[in-house]
Amino acid sequence: MLNRAAVLADVAARVRQASPDAPLGVLVLRAQRVRDIELTLGYAAGEALGHAMQDALEAAVRPGDRVIRIGAHDFLVLLPALRGRSHAALGAAKFVRALQQPLDFDGQRAQPIVVAGIAMAPEDGEDPELLCRRADRACDDAMHGVERYAFWTAPPIPLDTLHDDLRAAIADNRLSVHLQPVAVLPDRVIHGYEALSRWTHPRLGRIPPDVFIGVAERGGTIGELTRWNVNVALRHLATLRASGKPVRISINLSAVALQVPGFVDQVLDLLRLWNVPGDALVFEITESALMRDVERCSHLLAQLRAGGVRIAIDDFGTGYSSLAYLRQLPVDAIKIDRSFIRDMVGDLRARRIVGTMIELAHDLDLVVVAEGIEDEATLALLQDAGCDAVQGYLIGRPALADDVVQRAQAR
Known part of the structure; x- marks a missing residue:
């Protein structure tokens, strides 16, 4: 033994x-x-x-x-x-x-x-x-x-008390940000990171992001949570760019957070605070969330875009946006959902669907990012299809932002 x-x-x-x-x-x-x-x-x-x-x-x-x-x-x-x-x-x-x-x-x-x-x-x-x-x-x-x-099943999370705990964690800076690299093709150079919020509860352990984000949306703290995430992400981004790394950072954006009064001005203020250009920040919003109130969200996204911020549709292909809306939305990029990517190697239809998505996006002058890349064979197919950038465990796993910044500065 x-x-x-x-x-x-x-x-x-x-x-x-x-x-x-x-x-x-x-x-x-x-x-x-x-x-x-x-x-x-x-x-x-x-x-x-x-x-x-x-x-x-x-x-x-x-x-x-x-x-x-x-x-x-x-x-x-x-x-x-x-x-x-x-x-x-x-x-x-x-x-x-x-x-x-x-x-x-x-x-x-x-x-x-x-x-x-x-x-x-x-x-x-x-x-x-x-x-x-x-x-x-x-x-x-x-x-x-x-x-x-x-x-193994996780013990039930007491959602009725979790809201107060989350508010306290935000106020006391007890959340963390992990960064996952995004690489451009074909040379695989890291040109950006996705910032991912993580919360380890002192009694309940790690709380899944979809759980605490849902709690924040229902409890009215989504604005505070998003401001915290944007501020911390931009602080790390400013450090990376000051050390000569001209990278971008992507942040997931809830449609509820987008519509919090004053959110756009707060984002632009934070960009000025950290001396980061607007085009170095990318907000990712899912197409299903966007389509719930497309007119209101489009207006607010256009304001962010006017400040230089780039907008990407996350989990593209899993929602219900029409091609007409895709042409009209103020977006710069799409992220193809992993559910389409993972079957590419063994499924000809999956390859054709992904190829069509890439061709459509390029016809609309949009950048295409594929997520969930786990192996070289899938990466090769995406490169042949003309995909612009990739993200996944093959490129790099999410890691604590402090560790990512420290390693990047050492290179």
């Missing part, structure tokens, strides 16, 4: 290769009632059972999967490049069946009861020890289920 540090290092190495489209499954398999077998058949039978279980498990995994024995009858299995949670569930069910096959010990049969707990990276976290603990905790739920496996 490997020691704890070696196990976590192994998990960490595979977490670094995981992505939302190719997640890592972290499975803990735990044998139950082993003591009954040992008391009935002897301790040697218990030891032999552990070895037999490891052999059965190693025979059941795919090439590239990793089996680690973490106890006499407990195992950690790492399943990289899964297709999703259902893929992990199929693997867990297969392993449980393999380990529950009856074994013969001197004419007496022993059949262990096995449960499996599953955590998914990066969905359930990216810290190796946390993922292992969450998979281990899911084993407790699996003991009460018919299928004998269970996924």
